[in-house]
Structure formats: structure tokens, C-alpha cells
Amino acid sequence: MVSKYLLILVILVAAIFIWRSNRKVAVKERKAKEQRAKVIDMQPCRWCAVHIPATEAVQGKHGSYCSTAHRLKAEP
Numbered sequence: 867m868v869s870k871y872l873l874i875l876v877i878l879v880a881a882i883f884i885w886r887s888n889r890k891v892a893v894k895e896r897k898a899k900e901q902r903a904k905v906i907d908m909q910p911c912r913w914c915a916v917h918i919p920a921t922e923a924v925q926g927k928h929g930s931y932c933s934t935a936h937r938l939k940a941e942p
């Protein structure tokens with residue numbers, strides 16, 4: 867009788883442990899994904915080498931720049 871309850875308790879604890887570790891892995895993977903997305907989105911300015919998000923970058927003939935001023939300096 868007692869061993870039956872003990873078995874259920876062990877299974878329950880194991881299930882909680884697995885669920886918690888799975889959640890940790892999911893959070894880790896999401897963070898890694900966000901980090902990768904950040905790395906991909908950043909582009910260096912061809913004039914001053916400052917890294918700017920791709921969405922804010924000014925596109926020139928030879929690459930991307932942090933501002934229109936730097937694009938004009940590099941590509942007169």
C-alpha cells in the first residue's frame with residue numbers, strides 16, 4: 867500500500883522535474899534565437915564602422931551606412 871503511494875509520488879516529482887527542465891530549455895532557445903536575430907539585424911557603417919540595425923541603415927551603392935551624411939562622404 868505504502869509503496870504504491872511512494873511510486874506515484876516519485877513519478878509526480880519526476881514529471882515536475884522534467885517539465886521544469888523543458889521550460890528552461892525553451893527559454894534558453896528563445897534567448898539564443900533573439901540573440902541571433904539581433905546579430906543578423908546589425909550592419910556596420912562603411913564610413914565609421916558603427917553598427918546600426920538594418921532597418922535604420924541607409925543603403926548606398928557599395929553598402930549600408932549609419933546616416934545619409936556618411937553615405938555622401940563615402941559615395942560622393
Ligand SMILES: [Zn+2]
Nearest residue numbers: 911914932936
Ligand atoms: Zn557612419
